[in-house]
Amino acid sequence: MTARPAPKSLQIVSAFGEAPIFKAGDEVRIADRMPVGHYRVPRYLRKKIGRVEAVVEPAFVDNEEEGYGRNAGSRRHYYRIAFPMIELWPDYTGSPKDGLRIEVFESWIERV
Template identity: 65%
Template sequence: MKSAQTPTRKIEGIVPAFGEMPIFAVGQRVKVSDRAPVGHYRVPSYLRGKTAVVEAIMEPKAVNNEEEAFGRNAGAVRHYYRIAVAMTSIWSDYAGSPGDGLRIEVFETWLEGASE
């Protein structure tokens, strides 16, 4: 996947289909959903419930691998986002630099808007 720093452009008079435009923007604060579904999911449990910042919107859009694995996707595409999570928010006893962070790509369905 290559990274895109700006969302797909809108064309006047054209209404994009659901999933065509990114929900979140680069620089926006997001929260990783805190849920415990049964089965194999691609978001590490230690990141669930943590706040992060969107660093990039990944292109091209992709199918939801989790739903696809269970045969429930029907080809709908959405976005992956590269997010940055502060190491100090992941591990409270982190002894490294306070500026250290973890970067990871997370599918749109696992992210929600974070309160400022």
């Protein structure tokens, strides 16, 4: 969030889902789920461990819900997450420096 922090004395409480749960630098795991229907988290990411590079602003509707015509509703954050290629592909033959970046919706992310 880029907003300036509020003075402590005001004790402003944000609603559920308003503030991002994770922050840049957090180590996270992508959930291991096998849902029926539309999803936007590719299979190759499931169970993989990465690091939050950035919180994507603004919060947005879950695109898996949008897939069924829900154009409004609960907004959460997407996170740009960094993975080493070797974490995603154990047989990766490129340079060990190589990596991947991808946006994942909050509901798919677990704290390690």
